[in-house]
Amino acid sequence: MSSLRKPGLRNRRAIPWGTVSVEPMERFRESVAEAVAGGWRVASLFGMPEEHDQTRLVAILADDAEGQLGVTSAVAGDRYPSLAMAVPQVHGFEREIAEQCGVVPEGHPWLKPLRRHPPDHLPPGRRVALPDREAYPFFQMAGEEVHEVAVGPVHAGIIEPGHFRFQAHGEQVLFLEIMLGYQHRGVEPLLERVGGDRERGVLVAESIAGDTVIGHAGAYCGAIEALARSRKTPRGQAVRGIALELERLANHIGDLGAIAADVAFQPAAAYLGRMRGDCLNLLMTLSGNRYGRGLVRPGGAAFDLTPAMAGEMRDRLQRLGEELDPVLALLFETASVQARLEGVGVVSRKACVEYGFVGPVARACELPRDVRHDHPWGIFRFAHIPVATAWAGDVLARALVRRVEIHRSLEFIVEQLGALPKGPARVNCGPLRPNEMAVAMVEGWRGEIVHVVITDDGGRVRRHKVTDPSFHNWTALALAMPGNEISDFPVCNKSFNLSYAGHDL
Amino acid sequence: MLTWLRTRLREGIRTIRFPGNGADFPERFRGRPAGSVDLGACLFSPEEGEYSRDYRMAASTRPALVVATGEIELARALDERTRKLFRRSLRLRSVVAGSCNGCEAELVALGNVVFDLARFGVQFVASPRHADGIVVTGAVNRNMRRALELTYEAVPPPKLVIAVGACAISGGPFSGSPEVGGGVGDVLPVDLWVPGCPPHPLTTLDGLLRLLGTIESKETITKPS
Numbered sequence: 044m045s046s047l048r049k050p051g052l053r054n055r056r057a058i059p060w061g062t063v064s065v066e067p068m069e070r071f072r073e074s075v076a077e078a079v080a081g082g083w084r085v086a087s088l089f090g091m092p093e094e095h096d097q098t099r100l101v102a103i104l105a106d107d108a109e110g111q112l113g114v115t116s117a118v119a120g121d122r123y124p125s126l127a128m129a130v131p132q133v134h135g136f137e138r139e140i141a142e143q144c145g146v147v148p149e150g151h152p153w154l155k156p157l158r159r160h161p162p163d164h165l166p167p168g169r170r171v172a173l174p175d176r177e178a179y180p181f182f183q184m185a186g187e188e189v190h191e192v193a194v195g196p197v198h199a200g201i202i203e204p205g206h207f208r209f210q211a212h213g214e215q216v217l218f219l220e221i222m223l224g225y226q227h228r229g230v231e232p233l234l235e236r237v238g239g240d241r242e243r244g245v246l247v248a249e250s251i252a253g254d255t256v257i258g259h260a261g262a263y264c265g266a267i268e269a270l271a272r273s274r275k276t277p278r279g280q281a282v283r284g285i286a287l288e289l290e291r292l293a294n295h296i297g298d299l300g301a302i303a304a305d306v307a308f309q310p311a312a313a314y315l316g317r318m319r320g321d322c323l324n325l326l327m328t329l330s331g332n333r334y335g336r337g338l339v340r341p342g343g344a345a346f347d348l349t350p351a352m353a354g355e356m357r358d359r360l361q362r363l364g365e366e367l368d369p370v371l372a373l374l375f376e377t378a379s380v381q382a383r384l385e386g387v388g389v390v391s392r393k394a395c396v397e398y399g400f401v402g403p404v405a406r407a408c409e410l411p412r413d414v415r416h417d418h419p420w421g422i423f424r425f426a427h428i429p430v431a432t433a434w435a436g437d438v439l440a441r442a443l444v445r446r447v448e449i450h451r452s453l454e455f456i457v458e459q460l461g462a463l464p465k466g467p468a469r470v471n472c473g474p475l476r477p478n479e480m481a482v483a484m485v486e487g488w489r490g491e492i493v494h495v496v497i498t499d500d501g502g503r504v505r506r507h508k509v510t511d512p513s514f515h516n517w518t519a520l521a522l523a524m525p526g527n528e529i530s531d532f533p534v535c536n537k538s539f540n541l542s543y544a545g546h547d548l
Numbered sequence: 549m550l551t552w553l554r555t556r557l558r559e560g561i562r563t564i565r566f567p568g569n570g571a572d573f574p575e576r577f578r579g580r581p582a583g584s585v586d587l588g589a590c591l592f593s594p595e596e597g598e599y600s601r602d603y604r605m606a607a608s609t610r611p612a613l614v615v616a617t618g619e620i621e622l623a624r625a626l627d628e629r630t631r632k633l634f635r636r637s638l639r640l641r642s643v644v645a646g647s648c649n650g651c652e653a654e655l656v657a658l659g660n661v662v663f664d665l666a667r668f669g670v671q672f673v674a675s676p677r678h679a680d681g682i683v684v685t686g687a688v689n690r691n692m693r694r695a696l697e698l699t700y701e702a703v704p705p706p707k708l709v710i711a712v713g714a715c716a717i718s719g720g721p722f723s724g725s726p727e728v729g730g731g732v733g734d735v736l737p738v739d740l741w742v743p744g745c746p747p748h749p750l751t752t753l754d755g756l757l758r759l760l761g762t763i764e765s766k767e768t769i770t771k772p773s
Contacts, residue, residue, distance in 0.1 A: 160690075176691060197676075224691050226647065228646050228687060228689050228727050253647070254649050256650070328574040333748065334746070336745065337592075345594055346594075366559075544649045
């Protein structure tokens with residue numbers, strides 16, 4: 044594991060690209076497997092095209108206990124022996140590498156298209172056959188009374204596109220396969236192309252997942268600022284932290300409302316829907332946009348909190364806290380609601396560890412993963428938010444984690460509003476250093492967001508890798524369904540509320 | 549039961565009056581741009597220029613969104629016959645085609661107790677067969693184009709197409725990517741264009757009600773206040 048540790052590589056610290064080890068493929072695979080066996084996590088694994096028809100595979104590993112990051116790499120031609128059987132949490136990354144870079148992980152147990160697009164990170168000069176976007180080999184079960192239910196990509200409500208294929212016996216789900224890629228917009232190549240134009244880049248980053256504007260823009264800026272050695276102002280970091288928690292508040296409240304709606308508990312659904320809007324309106328007061336667009340920019344925050352605004356926000360949040368309590372009590376103490384949430388959609392702690400799930404999904408299995416705590420940055424280095432966990436791993440546990448996090452975020456924001464550091468909210472952010480790599484992580488409301496940026500000789504963006512928490516967690520939904528009834532799918536799905544756009548990029 | 553009632557009473561009525569005094573926007577709200585701009589391509593970022601707090605900017609044609617003087621011709625009502633059909637009951641199907649989920653979140657918000665879209669007779673339905681039109685969000689990417697066309701075909705005529713958000717109008721922040729097109733207009737005939745990134749729920753509501761003739765189109769030409 045010693046080859047992984049790089050002095051200075053932490054959340055939002057850049058290191059010279061040249062110091063990243065290039066290991067022989069066999070050794071690279073061992074390094075990753077050993078690290079994972081030793082309790083590390085694969086935060087990202089991606090390919091970067093190089094000269095001579097080769098692709099550099101780069102693994103970013105996280106040591107949550109020590110707050111450290113590790114990195115190692117290897118060179119691959121058009122194929123390499125897959126790691127997924129030994130390290131299941133790389134299964135999605137390897138499918139991604141196969142699709143983006145045309146490098147085949149041989150022996151991968153589930154090597155299907157991930158987003159269904161032509162390779163966009165091929166080494167110069169390489170040609171590959173274009174994939175058929177319509178072709179997808181679904182897993183199928185056979186047998187008397189086994190039937191198949193197909194849902195999507197166009198859904199019954201106002202929901203992002205995705206396709207769910209259930210193998211079912213009567214009402215009971217035996218297997219769920221989730222086919223994504225319908226929201227694919229080509230985000231990574233776009234970020235790489237506009238790399239130098241940060242005004243444009245941050246707008247793309249804000250649109251990776253439109254419900255996680257602050258989260259993704261924060262990770263984007265974190266990487267850019269690390270590569271530019273930009274000064275970070277305490278006030279700018281505090282404003283960003285407040286915005287991130289407002290985003291979490293809005294989404295968690297909205298999710299509990301959506302869960303209530305799915306079990307037909309209308310009063311809580313209506314009240315929580317209204318309160319979600321109140322949080323969005325607070326973001327609008329601050330940034331001019333209900334989702335916080337325009338706020339997070341390289342060098343800090345484009346909008347400052349005026350004293351009047353901070354005071355008003357504090358009053359409104361305190362009132363919100365008082366209004367929330369009885370509604371949440373109503374939701375969680377009504378027996379008919381509990382009965383619909385308990386024991387449904389269970390994810391095991393073992394699966395969380397094995398597949399590397401993040402965010403509230405992991406925390407609902409008593410796995411205290413939280414970037415704010417494990418790899419703190421900005422204001423979270425100074426103001427700690429206790430990590431909320433539950434143990435049952437079911438829909439109720441995921442709801443409970445959100446309930447506690449709502450309170451924690453509320454407390455945090457109110458406290459920060461009363462103790463805003465002085466100074467500017469934003470400083471100038473200079474050009475990027477050449478030949479460096481930075482990893483920026485954020486605990487978005489869905490979990491760990493990772494942006495990795497590598498620069499070339501001229502300080503231009505050579506590779507920009509984005510990993511949304513949903514990238515890991517869609518597998519959790521697929522694992523949670525077997526054994527449940529099809530009719531429980533909506534509430535189970537809501538309890539994860541994963542991003543199609545964040546996954547599909 | 550008592551707790552339910554108590555909570556209900558405390559919550560009161562949250563639905564805003566519209567059109568009316570409901571549109572109360574904070575000072576920093578970025579509504580219709582003040583200068584000359586293509587509203588369909590504008591991402592409403594602070595860097596792109598100055599903005600008014602006027603939320604009204606939905607239009608009936610794509611050229612109407614290209615504003616030279618800060619004045620805009622807002623959406624016109626449908627012709628008499630179609631309006632009679634849809635005015636009291638308009639059923640829409642949502643198709644998401646290469647978006648970030650921002651516009652969708654605002655469309656969902658339109659249905660909450662604050663905006664309460666249903667009181668105007670507009671409803672999102674679960675099948676194109678039950679719909680009078682589709683609301684398209686997203687830049688119409690390659691992986692959704694076919695599904696969008698199929699959904700449109702499945703809606704019985706006469707049918708409306710409503711393009712919501714910068715992506716659906718022009719490709720938005722993703723324009724230039726080989727995976728997306730230039731919006732819905734390249735694929736389907738569009739009846740209502742709603743700019744924004746994402747459009748505020750009231751921008752969409754205003755556009756819908758103008759289309760249905762619920763909001764009279766007397767003052768279609770307005771200058772940002």
